[in-house]
Amino acid sequence: MRKAIITGAYDTDVGELPGSSCMALHTEAAIGAIADAGLTKSDIDGVLCAYSFTEPHLMLSSVFCEYMGLQPKFNAAIEVGGATACVMVMQAAALVESGQCRNVLVVTGDNRLTGMAKGGAVATLAKVGHGQFEHPYGMSVPSAYALVATHYMNEFGVTSEQLASISVTAREHAILNSKAHRQTPITIEDVLNSRVISSPLHVLDCCLISDGGAAIVVSAAETGDDRPKVSVEIMGTGQGHTHEHIMAAPSLSDFGCKQAAQTAFQRAGVTANDIDVAEIYDSFTITLLVELESIGFFERGEAGPACLDGALKIGGRLPCNTHGGLMSYGHSGAAGGMFHVVEAVRQLRHEADGRQVEDSQLAFVHGDGGILSAHCSLVLGRV
Numbered sequence: 433m434r435k436a437i438i439t440g441a442y443d444t445d446v447g448e449l450p451g452s453s454c455m456a457l458h459t460e461a462a463i464g465a466i467a468d469a470g471l472t473k474s475d476i477d478g479v480l481c482a483y484s485f486t487e488p489h490l491m492l493s494s495v496f497c498e499y500m501g502l503q504p505k506f507n508a509a510i511e512v513g514g515a516t517a518c519v520m521v522m523q524a525a526a527l528v529e530s531g532q533c534r535n536v537l538v539v540t541g542d543n544r545l546t547g548m549a550k551g552g553a554v555a556t557l558a559k560v561g562h563g564q565f566e567h568p569y570g571m572s573v574p575s576a577y578a579l580v581a582t583h584y585m586n587e588f589g590v591t592s593e594q595l596a597s598i599s600v601t602a603r604e605h606a607i608l609n610s611k612a613h614r615q616t617p618i619t620i621e622d623v624l625n626s627r628v629i630s631s632p633l634h635v636l637d638c639c640l641i642s643d644g645g646a647a648i649v650v651s652a653a654e655t656g657d658d659r660p661k662v663s664v665e666i667m668g669t670g671q672g673h674t675h676e677h678i679m680a681a682p683s684l685s686d687f688g689c690k691q692a693a694q695t696a697f698q699r700a701g702v703t704a705n706d707i708d709v710a711e712i713y714d715s716f717t718i719t720l721l722v723e724l725e726s727i728g729f730f731e732r733g734e735a736g737p738a739c740l741d742g743a744l745k746i747g748g749r750l751p752c753n754t755h756g757g758l759m760s761y762g763h764s765g766a767a768g769g770m771f772h773v774v775e776a777v778r779q780l781r782h783e784a785d786g787r788q789v790e791d792s793q794l795a796f797v798h799g800d801g802g803i804l805s806a807h808c809s810l811v812l813g814r815v
Contacts, residue, residue, distance in 0.1 A: 434653035436525035437663040437815060439535075440469025441777040443770070446644030446762035447613035450546050454487035455499050457541030457645030457767070462500060465647035470660040471535060476649075478506040478533035480520045482540045482766030485556050486547035496539065506533055513560075513801025514713050515671075516540070517646075517769030518808035521797075522669040524650035534652050540767040541645025553641050560802055562677040574638065574716070576678040576803040578630035581718040583684040584736075585632065592632055594736035595717040596623035599636050599759050601744045602714065606756025608746075608787040613642050613762035637717040642762035646770035648777065656815060662781045667702070667794075668811040670695025678803040686726060688807040689798060693727040696796075700811035704728040707811075708792040709779045710750055711772035713800040714757040723798060724752075727809070751789045754779060769799040773810070780814040 442464030444457055458481070466473060479502055481493035489495050493509040496502075506527055512519045517540055524536035544553045561571045584590040600620055606612035623636040656663035672688025672695075675681040697703055704727060712727075714720040724735040729750055730743075738744075744752040755761045755775040758768050776795040778784045797810040 433529055436528040436650050436666045437653050437656050438648050438777055439651040439659045439663055440465040440649035441774045442468050443646035443774045444644050446611060446642050448545055449643035452543040452643045454484040454542050458496050458539050461541055461645035461647035462537055462539045465649050469649040475535050476537045477504050478527050478536035479504045480524055480538045481509045482516045483511040484542045486543050512806045514769050515799035515801035515806040515808045516766040517773055518799035518810055521810055522808055525666045528650055528652050536650045539647035540770040542765040543643040544764050545641050545643045565679050574630040574633055577716045577718055578633045580684050581632050588733040590736040592624055593620055594740045595637055596620040597740040598717040598720055599623050602753055602757045602759035605754050606760035609755050612756040612760055613640050614760045639715045639758035639763040642764045644762050644764040644767050646767045646774050648773060663815040664777050664780050665813045665815050667813045668696040668700025670809045672807040676802060676805050687804040689723045690726040692807040692809040696809035696811045706794055707796045708794050709789045710752045710796045711776045712798045714753055714759050746787055754787050772797050776812050
């Protein structure tokens with residue numbers, strides 16, 4: 433069976449976008465991705481949407497299709513937190529490879545920064561905690577990740593400076609990207625001196641809250657020759673799920689990212705050592721460090737020193753989050769994860785002006801939902 437391909441990719445402006453809306457961002461991203469694939473609306477026979485904080489709806493994908501005037505053969509909304517974008521790409525590939533659809537539009541977007549009251553996005557995320565065993569004790573999303581960070585510091589010698597270097601590298605990459613939400617240079621000292629959110633995590637250890645949208649088109653492999661741009665093959669996909677609430681996690685060191693990545697690598701017939709560029713979910717600095725080790729890019733206890741030494745920089749051992757990631761490019765809900773997918777496509781097409789990883793042929797993308805709860809990995813290759 434020939435693998436599905438990504439034929440179109442697009443992301444809107446990101447950051448503070450006054451007057452934007454969930455549906456408008458979805459629509460701009462969709463129109464852009466369809467045009468990038470050299471298609472028209474009538475060519476789209478499958479649609480996958482995610483979820484929205486500013487325009488919540490039980491059937492968001494149906495609402496979007498109505499808004500866009502689409503009547504696809506397959507239509508669904510998917511909600512798996514930060515893993516949603518990768519899960520939707522995995523689902524779109526399955527739809528195409530099974531012959532149910534030929535061109536699936538995968539679209540995300542939200543205006544969380546300007547469309548909600550200050551602190552509204554963080555307040556909405558409070559539902560992630562367990563109502564009986566976590567909320568009464570003050571557990572929050574940052575506190576749950578701080579728990580993991582504290583464990584790593586105690587068990588593996590991770591330092592605040594090592595975590596801070598992840599944020600600094602993300603900002604250096606964002607400075608190379610004219611669309612990035614944050615482009616002011618920062619240092620390790622800036623991160624360490626920024627406000628503590630939940631010890632040991634500072635505000636600059638945390639992702640942004642942004643407006644923005646992103647979309648891709650997943651198509652049947654045989655259509656690649658007819659597309660105006662280089663196609664990107666979805667070579668392997670995988671998921672891993674160990675828990676929902678952090679109090680039920682079987683480990684504070686091993687998470688579903690290990691299983692997700694192993695499955696994706698196996699299906700693609702490659703290993704972590706073959707990857708040229710990685711786009712990995714970075715809701716907090718500790719998120720990325722944990723996943724780098726669990727996925728297999730670094731041995732246990734090795735990622736922190738490697739990050740501090742510049743391993744994630746463009747030109748380093750593993751160029752990672754080359755667009756700036758959630759830390760500095762922007763994070764607008766499910767679109768945050770889709771920004772990683774779009775960046776991987778641009779890297780493999782060799783379209784990432786000013787931040788291009790030289791001769792990149794293989795990319796790895798990973799999404800993480802909840803408190804390191806839901807994981808989905810993608811291995812993408814330049815056709």
